Structures are given as structure tokens and as C-alpha cells.
Amino acid sequence: MNFSPAVLNAIFTLSAIPVLTKPDTLVQTRPLPCTNVDILLGQNAIVHEGYSLVITAQLGPGVTPAPTLVWTLPSGATLGAGESSGNARVNGAGTLLTVSGIAPGDVGSYSATATNSEGSDTLSSTITVDRYSWDVVIGSCTHTCGPLGIKPALVLCRNDSSSGATVAEANCCAEKPTTPPPEPCNRIPCPVPPKFFDPPRYDQPERPISDKDQTIDVAQDVLIIEGNRLVIRARVVKGIPDPDVQWTLPDGSTLGVNERRGRFSVRDDGQLVVDNIQLDDGGTFTATATNEVGEDTAVSRVTVIRKAEIVDRPPQIKVLPSFVQNPPIRRGDFAIGAGQNVQIHAGNSLWIETNLAKPGIPPATFSWSLPGGETANTGEMSGQFQVHENGTLVIKNIGLNNEGDYEVTAWNSAGSDSITSSVTVLIGPKFFDPPRLATIDIGQNVTIVEGNRLVIRARVVQGAPDPVVSWTLPDGSTPKERRGRFSVRKSGALLVKRIQLADQGRYTATATNSGDEHTSVVQDDEISESRSSIGDQTNAIRAPFLSFHKET
Template identity: 30%
Template sequence: MTAATGRAGTSSSTTGLLEMLRRPTFKNPFNEKIIAKPGKATTLNCSVDGNPPPDVSWMLPNGTWFSGGIKTSQFLTGSHGTLTISSPDTAKAGRYRCAARNKVGYIEKLLIVEVGQKPNILTRPVGPVKGISGESLSLHCLSEGSPRPRTAWTLPGGSVLERPQLGRKHVLLENGTLLIRDASVHDRGDYVCRAHNDAGESSLTVPVVIAAHAPRITNRPPRAVHTVPGAALQLHCAALGIPKPEISWELPDRSVLSTDHRGRASGSQVLHPSGTLLIENPRPSDSGAYKCTAKNHLGSDFTKRVKIPAPRFFPLNLQIWEEGWRWPYTPWCRRRRCPSPPALSGRREG
């Protein structure tokens, strides 16, 4: 009985001892990535469990090992498996290894330290950004930093755009550019771009001015224009305005030619992009009233009707035949000023 009891007691003691011994285990067994702010103390945590309590040591990116209780001007190891980097900078970024060891085991884990870079906005316009009413306007906010900065825009009315989105008047693109569609005077004001990451943030205020002016015709054609048949005629009509005005001409037959839809009328009229109306080969049918109109979405301006009387001239670019003799009349002469034909003399045809 005594021997049996002794053997049982020894077995129980051995079992208890084995239960008490545990190899080291990390409370977070996964490798980690830490973003440290420049100049701000950062603590790396290597919490570990085991029996007996494991000894924790750290290997720095340069290969140096620190055990517990070590303190330098740059690093401090704590009693619970921590490593504090007093003033992180790019020289202290890299791969740190935490090792835990006791009598029954050894484990390691990796912690990658990146020293963040506060965002720096690279695009800074000089003075207000000027847009044109009715056209799209892009406000750029390109930034750099580590980790990659996120961009948000605050509009003049106070609303905030924080993520890329499409299909609206204000569109935030992936690169941080804010697109204002169909700008108007209501879009003027201060726009604030904010680039932020874990290391900090930077902001930029962009004043926006929208230019808009109703059209004003600056080069008006005369009230009446006289021409001769066949001699090309130009009617000029230039206008200022923001956005650029569309220039159109109303023809005597009430048809309209526009610079937005350039082309040729049913007769000999052609409209140039500048707003000049060209009548290539004037004929009596081209006589009448012509009206120029300049228009944008802010208003319009127009000329009084330009009257083109029926041509008073006629071409004499023809040859007169009489009794087999030929004499060419002088081209483009007035009816009353044409020279009289000479006496029929000279070379007979045939």
C-alpha cells in the first residue's frame, strides 16, 4: 500500500509540473505593421504568455539585440515585452523582431515600422482660379505622404466631399482633383482641400472666380451694302462675351445660319467660324435684310437689319456677235459708263 501510494504521489507531482510549464505564446501571433508619426514616441507591443514567464528581447533593423530593462537615448525596453522608440524618423524605420524564450520553447514575430510622412500638397495655384460660366472647371490637389494621403474637399456652402464619386455637379476624382461641371456664378467662393493620413494633414484654400458676361457685338456691319452681281461680299459681325457667344445670321428668306452649326444656306451664303457671313456670288435673289445675333446663356445682342438692295450693276463679261464680228465689252462696267463699241472693223471670224 505504501509503495503504491508513493508511486501515485510521484505521478501526480510530475503531471502538475508538466501542466505548469508552458512554452511561450504571443497574445497576437500575427506579424504587424506600425505607422509611426515623425518625432512622436511609438511603442511596439510584444505581449507573450508562458510558464515560466518568457524573457523578451528585441532585434533592431540594424541587427542589434536589446533585452529587457535596456534604456538608451533612442530606445526603451519595458517589463511587459514592449519596445518604445523615443523619436521615430526614417533612420529608425524597418523590420523589428520580437523574441520570447523560456525553458520549454522559443518564438519570434515580426513588426514592420514605417515612419509616416505628413501630407504635402504639391499643387498650389497663384491667386484665384478663374473659370468661365457654362464650362467645366478643375481644382487640383495633388499630394504626397506616407501612408498615401486621402483627400477631401469642403465646398463654399460647407458641404464636404470625402470619397471619389461621379454623376454630380461636383465630382471628386481618385487623384484628388475636384471637377465642377457647368460652372456658374453661384460656384464662386473658397474651396478647401484637406489631405490627411496617420502622420498628419495639410490643407489648401483655393479661391474660385467665375467670369460671365452677356454678349456685346463690337464689329457691326453697315446699315446698307451695295454690291455688283458676282462680286463676293462679306458681312462682318464680331462679339465679346463669356462664355463665347454663338453668332447667327438671319437671311432674307428667314432661314438662319449659326456658328454652332456652320454650313451653307440654300443660296450662296457661307458662315465662317468668326461670325463673318460670306455671299460668294451675289444675285438679285440675295437682296434683302440680314440680321446678326450674338447669344450665350446670359443674354443676347443683335444688329439692326443690314439691307442689301438689288444689284445696280450687271456684268458685261460677254461677247457681242453681229454680222460675224466680235468685240468683248469691258467686264464689270456700269450701264451708263461702258465705253461705246468701236466701229466694226478688225478681224472677221471665220
């Protein structure tokens, strides 16, 4: 059969009502254990509180024009493609609804409606939120609670007086609940795989850290002397339910918690103890923590030696390259290596670090010779000089008296090694800083910076009735005539504000009462640009001489 172009075009543009494909029924009598749930639209599901729900809508093939999908939530809110509301969101195509951190309030029906110009189709999924199961004791009855997302149609309980038989609530006991049981009651946590504590690692030393018993964490290696006790801790930092710890010994045998075999035992906290350890006990010790959802393994390597095999060796200090320092350190703490020289400004703190090329056997002890002839030894951590266990010397608030050579000696029973650092302390130039506010008594001289304030006290030692003090300024005027920057206080003191170079000279105070008057007399002195010495005169009221310098 032949079709005309017009007929072919009509066939290819045939419109159809959208159809949402209904999936197979999902049989689910209990929520999936502690996991997110992914279902097809049309399937129902039970989801544990706190996990995510994903619902996928499937459209039938060959639907034109392309339909628009709109989701309706249990709250009545609607979401289109790319939209979100609270913890629910729809992807850009509109076919995927995700509900994150699902809560009891999210229980109910989730539906999607596909619509085009030809019609629409709707399909829904019913979601129940479960908070795990728990028991509630009311009187002599123990009630097993169901999901809180919906009210259970039947609450089962165990009547202690009926030999533990499970019966319907109506026949359970008189103290049956009238309200939903309290929560969270005894909520069952989700299982978590075990995980051992991850301790810090360190390089295997040339000799044991100590010639006594040793305690380490599993995953650390150790060198131990024959005859001592070894304890390897198996600290499990997480795991639900509590994991079982088992040890595998170097010979391949295993030990569980609270088990003992000869000199080997495992305590109830999982620690492995080896008493009177022998050369043949060395090797790999493996701890395994296991629970129903996983396991974790950690390994320690143990080396056992005889004490007679330890040979003393002298320490050797590493010689560091010198460095060019220009300019010297002005601010902040500074660190150099022993053997290097430094220029540093006073007031800073200096660290001189001792670097060993060979640590020596037994471990080295450090002693520093200071410029003043004193010494500072390992462990001295008070005062200006501190010596750390690794031989580092710290000089706090360094001063000019700390300049000189600092020699460090690393020593043990097999020998010693020394090296010297030269420290130069610099103090920058500083101008004299005269007082910003000067207060003097009449008869004293002062040097003051232009722009500052001056107070000259005129203290009358005798006079009856009380005298009145008046002042004559260097240019012959009085404070009243000069007003503004010059004033006389009730005490008779003269105040000069924002003093100027033109104000330098002789200031005269006169005390007057009805009986007499007294005026101080002084000779003119040469104006000095430096601080003048304090003089003393015989007058009861004296005239000070002022000199000034200009601050640059």
C-alpha cells in the first residue's frame, strides 16, 4: 500500500494521552535496615526516619506531545520540574522526586500527574515512616510499639502474668495505653562497622625507648628488650553493635577476649599482654575487630633484642650551612640551627635548634655554655634561658648582655660533640622623648616640646592674710592680657597650652597681700636646646626659666 505525503505526516504526528507505567508491587513488611530507599512510582514503602526516599516516575513510550509532570506531596504542596520545597525536590526532567532526611511528618501519599494536550494520568505511592520498634512498659504490661508515621491498628503487648504470651491489646491488661507511646523509648541504633584508633607512627629507633615494660597502640611498631612485658592496646573508636576483638600471634595462633595461652593473654578490653617476652616472640601481631556489618584489622611489628646486643654510640651534631643575613631580624621570634650565626634586635626571642646527624646510643643529653660563663642543661624551662628535651635553646627577650657565643654539647656515655653559634644583639637609635605634659614648681627649669602643655605651680609657704599670686610672662605681659593659651588656676598655678618657641624665657610670680608683696628675681640665662639642670634658689617664690626644642 502506498501513502501520500499528507497521510504519512498525519501518522507521524499522532497525539496520545500520557500513561504512567505501574510497576510490580513491592512486598515490604519492615523497613530496609538503615539505608536509603529507591522505588518506582506506584510502589509503597516503609522508610526509616532520617534516611532519604527516591521515587522514579516511568512514562509509557511514544507519548506526544511530551507531557508535563507535577508531583503532589502529602502536605498538599505541588512541585514541578526543577522545583523544591523543604526536604523535597524534583529533578530537571520532572521524573525523579527525592525526599531527604525523611521525618514522621512526611508520611502519606506521593502522587505524580502527567499532562499534555490530550489528557492526563496520575499514579501514587504510599510512604510509611518508621522510627524503629521499641518497648514501653505500662504497669505490668510491655507494649511493642510500631511505626509512628501512622497510628498502628493493633498494638501488641506482653503480659508478664501470662508467661510471656503475645496477645491483642484488648486482652493484655487493664493498664492499656490511651495515647501513643512516648518516644524515643529504647530506639535501636543502626549498626556501624568497627574501626580501630589510628595512633601516630614513628621511625623504629636504634635502641629501645626504655629498658622497661612497653605499652603501645595496635598499628605502632616497637623494639623491646627480652624479659620485659609488652602491652598492645586495641582501642576501638566506633562500632555498633560492640565488636569482638581477636588477636593473631606471629605463629598463626589466635586469642580472643579473656583467653590466655602461656605468657600471652587478652584482657576484657581487648588489650594483648605478653609477659616475659622472649626473642622467639618477635614478629607480626594482628588485631581484628568484627561485628555483624564489618571488620577492621591493624598490625604491630615487634622486635625483641637482648640487652647485651645494645652497643653505646656517641651522638653527632649535624653541621648546617651558614646563611647571609641582611638586614638583621627586627621583629618577632627567630630560629637558627646550632652552628649558624645571627644578628637580632633586642627584645626578640631567639631559638637555636640542635640538629643531630646521629642520635647516639644511649640518647644524648644537651648542655649549653652561655656568654656569661653560665650553663643551661636539658629540661631547664624557667627564666630567660630554656633547654628543650631535643636540645633546642630558647632565649627570651634577648638583650645586649646576651650577645656572644653559645656552645651546645651533645653527650652520652660513649662520647660527645659540640658546635658554637655567635649571636650579635643590635639596639636601634632612639631620640630623647621629653614629657608630653610637664608640671614643675616655680624655681625649676624645664625643656619641653613645642605644642605640649606646661603647668608651673606657685606654692606660697607663708602669708597672712592669704596672698594673691600674679604672673609676669617672658614678654612682660600678664596672663589676662595674653588670654587664650595662658591662664591662672585658683591655686595660683600658671597653665600654658600649646606652648610655642616664642613662649620660652623667664616667668615671674608675685605674691601680694595687705601686709607686703614678694616677687622672685632671677638672672637671665642663655636659652638651651637641651634639658637644663634643676636649680634651687632661696626665694620663697621663684621664677623658672624655660627652654624649648622643636620635635622633628
